[in-house]
Amino acid sequence: xxxxxxxxxxxxxxxxxxxxxxxxxxxxxxxxxxxxxxxxxxxxxxxxxxxxxxxxxxxxxxxxxxxxxxxxxxxxxxxxxxxxxxxxxxxxxxxxxxxxxxxxxxxxxxxxxxxxxxxxxxxxxxxxxxxxxxxxxxxxxxxxxxxxxxxxxxxxxxxxxxxxxxxxxxxxxxxxxxxxxxxxxxxxxxxxxxxxxxxxxxxxxxxxxxxxxxxxxxxxxxxxxxxxxxxxxxxxxxxxxxxxxxxxxxxxxxxxxxxxxxxxxxxxxxxxxxxxxxxxxxxxxxxxxxxxxxxxxxxxxxxxxxxxxxxxxxxxxxxxxxxxxxxxxxxxxxxxxxxx
Amino acid sequence: xxxxxxxxxxxxxxxxxxxxxxxxxxxxxxxxxxxxxxxxxxxxxxxxxxxxxxxxxxxxxxxxxxxxxxxxxxxxxxxxxxxxxxxxxxxxxxxxxxxxxxxxxxxxxxxxxxxxxxxxxxxxxxxxxxxxxxxxxxxxxxxxxxxxxxx
Numbered sequence: 001x002x003x004x005x006x007x008x009x010x011x012x013x014x015x016x017x018x019x020x021x022x023x024x025x026x027x028x029x030x031x032x033x034x035x036x037x038x039x040x041x042x043x044x045x046x047x048x049x050x051x052x053x054x055x056x057x058x059x060x061x062x063x064x065x066x067x068x069x070x071x072x073x074x075x076x077x078x079x080x081x082x083x084x085x086x087x088x089x090x091x092x093x094x095x096x097x098x099x100x101x102x103x104x105x106x107x108x109x110x111x112x113x114x115x116x117x118x119x120x121x122x123x124x125x126x127x128x129x130x131x132x133x134x135x136x137x138x139x140x141x142x143x144x145x146x147x148x149x150x151x152x153x154x155x156x157x158x159x160x161x162x163x164x165x166x167x168x169x170x171x172x173x174x175x176x177x178x179x180x181x182x183x184x185x186x187x188x189x190x191x192x193x194x195x196x197x198x199x200x201x202x203x204x205x206x207x208x209x210x211x212x213x214x215x216x217x218x219x220x221x222x223x224x225x226x227x228x229x230x231x232x233x234x235x236x237x238x239x240x241x242x243x244x245x246x247x248x249x250x251x252x253x254x255x256x257x258x259x260x261x262x263x264x265x266x267x268x269x270x271x272x273x274x275x276x277x278x279x280x281x282x283x284x285x286x287x288x289x290x291x292x293x294x295x296x297x298x299x300x301x302x303x304x305x306x307x308x309x310x311x312x313x314x315x316x317x318x319x320x321x322x323x324x325x326x327x328x329x330x331x332x333x334x335x336x337x338x339x340x
Numbered sequence: 341x342x343x344x345x346x347x348x349x350x351x352x353x354x355x356x357x358x359x360x361x362x363x364x365x366x367x368x369x370x371x372x373x374x375x376x377x378x379x380x381x382x383x384x385x386x387x388x389x390x391x392x393x394x395x396x397x398x399x400x401x402x403x404x405x406x407x408x409x410x411x412x413x414x415x416x417x418x419x420x421x422x423x424x425x426x427x428x429x430x431x432x433x434x435x436x437x438x439x440x441x442x443x444x445x446x447x448x449x450x451x452x453x454x455x456x457x458x459x460x461x462x463x464x465x466x467x468x469x470x471x472x473x474x475x476x477x478x479x480x481x482x483x484x485x486x487x488x489x490x491x
Contacts, residue, residue, distance in 0.1 A: 050421065051405075053440060054423075278402075
């Protein structure tokens, strides 16, 4: 585990507070999408297929801050679209850091070097650049459908690290991913000096015609077991070890769809970051009026049957850590020993 | 100027991407068999009542990744992107951003006569197979530096 103690403490005390207040549903990470516009068209992403007037839209900083306030989650993840294309990204991050929110700015890093050079950001323990890398050069450039992006992203990472920023990577894995190549990728990222890595399987609708290219549950277990059965001590993952055990099939978790709520130009997305089944005007309305029982594997909803994505299951893993002595013990053991 | 460039890049990306989604993708479900590539609804003008119920037409408009034309009972038309619908409240409604991006406009179901799928389906033709085909037909696009992009 590579999460700093202060961040762990913030999350732990927040979760314990929710439990003491007996809140049945609480958010852990706000997924804040200030815009849908992007400078890439990745093979696994469906966020950018909108008419021009929607791609032109973006949230104001004030709208973003209201959402952060409403939600109350200790961590704010800023995906998109490409957040470095958001015109007020510097101000937004400054405001969030001032509110002591742990910010994960999820970027393809094409513009990272330019923004750093322009002094848009200042290093802070509250700010992490989470750089999208779906594997080594060949795999990543293939996934993002553009040559040279891997090298540009790595250059951005180097520059961010040189300037004292926190940097992690986020990786989505599809069917056909090679465990050995992924292990080489982990080595390369550690050599690069990133603080930690985040990995997650991709998501597909059960009805999608091309679903064979996504990882189904059994394949997900096999891939992650092969990758992580004997993790090198130097590999650092910026996520719950229990979530990694879940991906390896060593732990079974239900989805917590309200754990990573999503806010974008349409409002609060129902029910989760992955499914778009409508929008609520406020976070309270989202929590109160979404039919949560219709989602997650146990619900029988076919869209949820093969989903093992981090945004629904990592909050479950974190909640599990603080729900029982066993959960806490398992997390501590995995964190200290590095064994999964 | 930069924003326009970014938008063009985004639109070009949208045209050249596919719907193999790791993240939420209504687009991949737009296979209703109403013509167009891979069953896109582009150009569909449903006859409400005879062909399909209003509620179903609204659901399909909600799934559609292009502009639609909402025709009110009085004949007035609103063109834009329908991003939300709520059929579980007493006064059921849809929400749209118009073609200028203004909104959201909220329209009760009761005021809608029909919906036409008039805008380009931005998700059409973006199957994984189509992406693979394009990939083999032409080399991948190299990263263009931002200074070059601005030039």
